[in-house]
Amino acid sequence: MAEPLNIALAGLGTVGAGVVRLIETNAELIARRARRPIRISAVSARDRTKDRGVDLSGYRWLDDPADVAGQSDIDVVVEMVGGSDGPALALARKAIAGGKSFVTANKAMIAHHGLELAAAAEAAGVALKFEAAVAGGIPVIKGLSEGAAANAIERVYGILNGTCNYILSTMEDTGRDFADVLAEAQRLGYAEADPTFDVEGIDAAHKLAILAGIAFGTRLRFDAVETTGISGVMAADIAQARALGYVIRLIGTAEIDRRGAAPGLFQRVRPHLIHCDHPLASVDGATNAVVAEGNFMGRLLFQGAGAGEGPTASAVVADLIDIARGEKGAAFSMPSHELESLEPAQSGHRLGRSYLRFIVPDRPGVLAEITAAMRDAGVSIESFIQKGRGGEEGEVIVALVTHEGPESGVSEALRILQGSDSVAKPPLVMQIIGG
Ligand SMILES: NC(=O)C1=CN([C@@H]2O[C@H](COP(=O)(O)OP(=O)(O)OC[C@H]3O[C@@H](n4cnc5c(N)ncnc54)[C@H](O)[C@@H]3O)[C@@H](O)[C@H]2O)C=CC1
Ligand SMILES: N[C@@H](CC=O)C(=O)O
Numbered sequence: 001m002a003e004p005l006n007i008a009l010a011g012l013g014t015v016g017a018g019v020v021r022l023i024e025t026n027a028e029l030i031a032r033r034a035r036r037p038i039r040i041s042a043v044s045a046r047d048r049t050k051d052r053g054v055d056l057s058g059y060r061w062l063d064d065p066a067d068v069a070g071q072s073d074i075d076v077v078v079e080m081v082g083g084s085d086g087p088a089l090a091l092a093r094k095a096i097a098g099g100k101s102f103v104t105a106n107k108a109m110i111a112h113h114g115l116e117l118a119a120a121a122e123a124a125g126v127a128l129k130f131e132a133a134v135a136g137g138i139p140v141i142k143g144l145s146e147g148a149a150a151n152a153i154e155r156v157y158g159i160l161n162g163t164c165n166y167i168l169s170t171m172e173d174t175g176r177d178f179a180d181v182l183a184e185a186q187r188l189g190y191a192e193a194d195p196t197f198d199v200e201g202i203d204a205a206h207k208l209a210i211l212a213g214i215a216f217g218t219r220l221r222f223d224a225v226e227t228t229g230i231s232g233v234m235a236a237d238i239a240q241a242r243a244l245g246y247v248i249r250l251i252g253t254a255e256i257d258r259r260g261a262a263p264g265l266f267q268r269v270r271p272h273l274i275h276c277d278h279p280l281a282s283v284d285g286a287t288n289a290v291v292a293e294g295n296f297m298g299r300l301l302f303q304g305a306g307a308g309e310g311p312t313a314s315a316v317v318a319d320l321i322d323i324a325r326g327e328k329g330a331a332f333s334m335p336s337h338e339l340e341s342l343e344p345a346q347s348g349h350r351l352g353r354s355y356l357r358f359i360v361p362d363r364p365g366v367l368a369e370i371t372a373a374m375r376d377a378g379v380s381i382e383s384f385i386q387k388g389r390g391g392e393e394g395e396v397i398v399a400l401v402t403h404e405g406p407e408s409g410v411s412e413a414l415r416i417l418q419g420s421d422s423v424a425k426p427p428l429v430m431q432i433i434g435g
């Protein structure tokens with residue numbers, strides 16, 4: 001058998017410990033498929049003494065992750081520390097500049113610095129791979145950049161954050177409290193070190209920006225992802241959605257918008273109402289699902305575990321197997337300087353139905369003011385679906401569904417209502433898929 005591929009691991013948390021466990025458990029199978037063994041030579045994390053359920057005594061220990069890049073016998077550095085900048089970025093730059101291939105699960109870093117790192121990897125002639133960074137264990141990067149490579153893809157969307165999906169589907173199934181379910185997602189290893197990244201939609205936005213770059217061959221624009229998380233979703237919204245035949249899911253959508261003079265890049269992460277008959281409605285727990293539409297392949301649906309130790313480690317090791325086989329590939333499917341630069345597209349002309357939920361003072365005239373704002377903005381109301389107590393003392397929850405129309409109408413109605421004392425808190429707006 002050929003010489004081993006020597007790797008060094010930085011970060012031994014959920015993902016890092018999973019990679020050690022997977023490489024040890026499936027060593028023989030991996031060596032056969034990679035046509036050479038994959039050997040862990042060095043490891044680094046913050047705490048050497050922590051029990052991770054794996055025996056690290058046979059591996060060289062480095063206190064500082066930056067030292068991982070300086071080891072002359074290492075072929076590939078695997079970064080599982082996290083964070084868009086800081087030690088992860090320093091390690092990436094140093095490893096690539098030093099001629100080492102680089103594998104990471106870090107979507108925050110790739111969303112912010114992926115183009116720089118891809119250009120550096122191309123210049124150094126090394127591989128930069130990050131399958132684990134988007135939709136965890138689902139081979140969606142490989143699927144789009146290889147399996148779907150012959151297609152023009154102009155739309156990708158789906159469920160990209162396991163923690164949010166776990167929270168929403170568990171609240172829906174059990175009626176449990178948001179904070180309690182989030183704590184459980186953290187215990188299960190799904191959440192980011194700072195779970196604000198999950199619940200505010202930032203993690204899904206990182207993944208969407210990467211996915212769009214790969215699917216469309218465009219330069220990453222994380223800064224242009226319109227992002228709303230699930231912290232504003234109340235148990236009453238979940239119950240109301242269910243009564244209407246929908247579930248709530250955090251959806252990321254990226255599209256090439258060709259309605260303007262020049263094509264634009266539309267990217268948005270937002271909670272949506274998904275009709276129960278739609279395939280995304282049955283995606284529960286930490287499962288992710290990505291839909292890609294290509295001009296020859298039609299619609300592809302990728303579905304599987306989006307977070308957690310085993311699935312994420314599986315994606316990391318798949319990248320290592322590619323490198324062991326000598327398959328470098330381009331990080332974003334094509335050389336980074338050839339990626340097209342698109343300006344962000346506006347959402348106003350997008351057509352659809354929306355769900356709007358307001359928390360309003362319990363007094364006469366409030367509903368009339370809301371419906372007047374809708375009328376003045378040209379928004380047609382399909383149904384007022386709720387008027388019940390459920391907010392704080394003296395407040396009621398009012399929700400409505402619009403007929404299909406341009407999103408600019410809904411934005412205009414909300415602008416009219418802004419600052420009105422008829423609306424006690426910022427309203428929740430969700431687009432409706434299916435039904
Ligand atoms: N947990 C999951 O399901 C998934 C995580 N990811 C990504 O994988 C990466 C790692 O995530 P987890 O394993 O969940 O995180 P974690 O918090 O469980 O582990 C992080 C590891 O990095 C080490 N570390 C953190 N800061 C350090 C520093 N300044 N110096 C030295 N070591 C440091 C910690 O000691 C720990 O060993 C992140 O980029 C995350 O976004 C990607 C897909 C799924
Ligand atoms: N925190 C992330 C982990 C995987 O990317 C998530 O919940 O999806």
Ligand code: NA
Pocket residue numbers: 131132133134135136137138139140141315
């Ligand atoms: Na993946």
